Amino acid sequence: MTYQETTEYLFTRIPMFERQGASGYKEGLHNTVALDEHFGHPHRNYRTIHIAGTNGKGSCAHTLAAILQQCGLKVGLYTSPHLVDFRERIRIDGKPISENYVVDFVERERNFFEPLHPSFFEVTTAMALRYFSDMQVDVAVIEVGLGGRLDCTNIITPVLSIITNISLDHTQFLGDTLEKIAGEKAGIIKEGVPVVIGETTAETKPVFDAKAKDVGAPIIFAEERPEVMTAEPSKDGMMIYETKHWGRIDGELGGMYQIRNTNTILHAVNQLTQTDILQKYRNDREGLSDAVRRAFANVTKFTGFMGRWQKIQDCPTVICDAGHNIGGWNYISRQLKNTTCKQLHIVFGMVDDKDINHVLDLMPTEAKYYFTKADNKRALPEDTVKRLAISHRLTGKSYPDVHTAYQAAMGNAGKDDVVFVGGSCYIIADFLKSLI
Numbered sequence: 001m002t003y004q005e006t007t008e009y010l011f012t013r014i015p016m017f018e019r020q021g022a023s024g025y026k027e028g029l030h031n032t033v034a035l036d037e038h039f040g041h042p043h044r045n046y047r048t049i050h051i052a053g054t055n056g057k058g059s060c061a062h063t064l065a066a067i068l069q070q071c072g073l074k075v076g077l078y079t080s081p082h083l084v085d086f087r088e089r090i091r092i093d094g095k096p097i098s099e100n101y102v103v104d105f106v107e108r109e110r111n112f113f114e115p116l117h118p119s120f121f122e123v124t125t126a127m128a129l130r131y132f133s134d135m136q137v138d139v140a141v142i143e144v145g146l147g148g149r150l151d152c153t154n155i156i157t158p159v160l161s162i163i164t165n166i167s168l169d170h171t172q173f174l175g176d177t178l179e180k181i182a183g184e185k186a187g188i189i190k191e192g193v194p195v196v197i198g199e200t201t202a203e204t205k206p207v208f209d210a211k212a213k214d215v216g217a218p219i220i221f222a223e224e225r226p227e228v229m230t231a232e233p234s235k236d237g238m239m240i241y242e243t244k245h246w247g248r249i250d251g252e253l254g255g256m257y258q259i260r261n262t263n264t265i266l267h268a269v270n271q272l273t274q275t276d277i278l279q280k281y282r283n284d285r286e287g288l289s290d291a292v293r294r295a296f297a298n299v300t301k302f303t304g305f306m307g308r309w310q311k312i313q314d315c316p317t318v319i320c321d322a323g324h325n326i327g328g329w330n331y332i333s334r335q336l337k338n339t340t341c342k343q344l345h346i347v348f349g350m351v352d353d354k355d356i357n358h359v360l361d362l363m364p365t366e367a368k369y370y371f372t373k374a375d376n377k378r379a380l381p382e383d384t385v386k387r388l389a390i391s392h393r394l395t396g397k398s399y400p401d402v403h404t405a406y407q408a409a410m411g412n413a414g415k416d417d418v419v420f421v422g423g424s425c426y427i428i429a430d431f432l433k434s435l436i
Contacts, residue, residue, distance in 0.1 A: 003099035006106050007086045014120050031118045032152035035126040038112055042133035043140075046076070047277055048156045049268075052144040052185045053164025055327045056198065056261045059253055059308055060164055061143045063265050066295035066302040068139055069093055071278060071288070076132035076140030078153070080121070083306055083322075083429040084436070090128045092135055094303045101131060121145045125152045139277055147174050149187020159275045161188050161217075162268055163208065164261065165199035167327030182207040194218040194271050198264035222267040223260070231259045237311045237319075238297075246289050251296045255309030255321065257331035266292070307428045309335070312435070316413040317341065320421040322428045324350065326358050332422065333362035341418040343368065345409040347402065347431070348423045349385055351378040356385070359423075360392040367420075368412065369396025372405035374426030402430035 001009065036043075049064060051057050058079055065077040075093055082088040087096035105127050113123055125145070132140045142158070144151045166182045174181045182204035189195050189211045197208050200221060212219035230242045239251040239258055246266060251258055269292060272278040281288040299305050312318040323332045336344065344367040350356045351374070371386040373379040382398035382405075389396070399405035402421070409419045421431045 001103055001107060003103055006103045009106065010086065010120060010123065014118060014123060028150055029152060029155065031116045031122045032125065032155055034116055035113060035118065035122065036129070036155050038109075039126060039130045043129045043156045045133040046137050047139045047275075048158040049139065049141045049160050049162065049272075050144070050153065050156060050158040050188050051141065051162045051164070052148040052151075052188045053162070053198065054167045054181070054185075054325065055323070056164035056257065056264070057143045058305070058322075059258060059261045060162060060198075060265055060268070061141045062303040062305040063253070063261070063295060063299050064268060065091075065094075065141045066299050067265075067269060067292055068141070068272075068277070069302055070291035070295045071281065073138040073277070074136070076128070076135070076137040077303060078125070078128040078132075078140060079143040080124075080145055081425050081429075083425065084432050088304065088306075089124060090131055091304060092132070092137055094301075096304070097127075097131055102127070105130070119152075122152050129156075144185075144188065147184040147187070149184050151188075154188055157190055158193060159277060160268060160271050161190065161193055161195040162264065163188070163195065163197050164264055165327065166201065166204045167325065178203040179207055183211075186211040189215060189217050189219075191215040192217060194220065194274075196220045196222055196264060196267050196271060198222050199260055220267055220271065222264045225267065226263060227266040228259055228263045231256075231262075237309070245285075246292060249293055249296045252299050253296075253305070253308050254311070254319075255331065256335050257323075257328065258309075262296075306432060307425070315415040316345075316410070316417040316419055318410075318419045318421070320428050320431055322425045323422060324424045325354055326362075329359045329362050333364065336367070336420060337364050339418050339420075342414060342416040343418075345370065345413050345417060345419045346396075347372060347405045347409050347419065347421040347427070348389075349373045349382065349402070349405075349427045350380055350423045351376065351426065352380050353378065354424070356380065356388055357392070360389055360394060363389075363392070363394060365393050367394070368409075369394050370405040370409045371396055371398040372400070372402050372427070374402060374424060374430050376426040379424070379426060402427055403434040406431060406434065 068075045077091045090097040174184045237254045241249040273282045307322040309321050346367045347370045349372045371382045373382045386398040
C-alpha cells in the first residue's frame with residue numbers, strides 16, 4: 001500500500017470516533033492490553049508524561065515537549081486529533097513519524113489487529129508507543145484521547161501525570177456532571193506518581209484529592225501556587241509573562257487561556273526536576289530557565305503545533321483557533337470581544353455533540369458571521385448553525401464549506417479588520433488544508 005492508501009484504510013476501515021462519533025468509540029482496555037502484549041510492552045522502554053483534561057492538553061503537551069527537547073532529550077510526542085496529516089499525531093523532536101513507518105506498521109501488523117476489531121485510536125496508540133521504543137526516545141509526552149480511566153493511553157505508568165482542567169464535554173461517554181467527568185480524568189492518577197492539577201472547581205477538587213490519597217500520589221494544585229504574576233498580549237500576538245521564579249517568558253502561543261496553561265506547565269517542570277528526567281537541572285535554575293524561555297518562544301518551530309490562536313497573516317489579520325467546547329470558548333469569546341479592529345468577521349461551524357447554544361451565547365453580536373460546516377459526518381449543517389445563531393442575535397450568511405466561507409470573509413474584510421476562523425478542530429483542519 002502507498003501512504004495515502006494506508007491512511008485511507010485507517011480512516012475508513014476501522015472505527016474512528018473523530019469521523020463517526022459514538023459508533024467509533026470503544027470503551028475499555030481489552031484491545032489495548034492485547035496490542036500492548038503483542039508488541040512487548042514498548043512503553044516500558046522509555047519514560048512517559050501523561051496529560052489529561054478537557055482543554056489545554058495540546059498546548060501543555062507541545063510546550064512540555066519543546067522544553068524537554070531544549071534540555072537535550074530525545075522526545076516523543078503523541079497527540080490528537082491531527083489537522084492536516086495523520087503523521088502530526090506521532091512526533092519525535094517535532095518531526096512527524098515517517099510515511100514508510102506508518103505503511104510498514106499497518107502492512108506487517110494488520111493480520112494481528114484486524115480480528116480484534118480495534119478502534120482507530122487503539123491502533124494509532126499502539127503504533128505510537130512502538131515507534132517511540134523503536135526510535136529509542138528518552139521520554140514521551142502522551143496526551144489522553146478521551147477521558148482517562150478507560151482511555152487506551154492509560155496502560156502507561158508515567159513519571160508525572162497532569163490534568164489541565166475539567167468542563168462539560170463528551171458527556172455521553174464521561175458523565176453529565178463535573179464530578180463524574182473529573183472521576184474519569186482522575187483515572188490516570190497512578191500509585192505514587194505525582195500529579196499536577198491545573199484548574200479545579202468546587203465539584204472537581206475533592207474528586208482529585210480523594211483519588212490521589214487513595215493511591216498515595218503526591219498532588220499539586222497549580223492554581224494555588226501562582227507562578228504567572230502578570231500576562232499581557234504583545235503587538236505581534238505573543239503572550240508576555242512575568243513569573244515568580246522564571247523571570248520574563250515570551251510565549252509564542254497567543255490566547256488568554258494560555259495563562260492557566262503556562263502556570264500548569266511551570267509547575268510540571270518543577271516536578272520533573274525531582275525525577276531523573278531533569279535531575280541534572282535540579283541545581284541549575286539558570287540553565288533550566290533558559291531552556292524554558294526558548295521553548296515557550298518557539299513552540300511551533302520545535303514541535304509543529306498548529307491551531308491555537310494562530311495568526312495566519314496581517315492586513316487583514318487572520319486568526320484561527322481550534323477551541324471547540326464551552327470551556328475553550330469562555331476564553332476565546334472574551335479575547336474576540338477585546339480584539340481591536342474596524343470589523344470582526346467570524347467563520348464558524350461546530351460538530352453535533354457540542355453545546356452549540358451555550359457557545360453561541362458567548363459570541364460577540366457585533367461581528368459578521370460566515371456559518372459553515374467541516375468535511376466531517378459529525379458536522380452540523382451550515383443552515384442549522386445559522387438558524388441557531390439567529391436566535392442568539394448573531395447575523396450572517398451560510399456557506400457549504402470552510403474554503404468558500406473563508407473566501408467570502410476575506411472578500412468583505414478591509415485591511416484593518418480581523419477574520420477569525422473556529423468552532424471545531426475540523427473547521428481548522430479544513431481551513432489549514434485550503435491554504436496549502
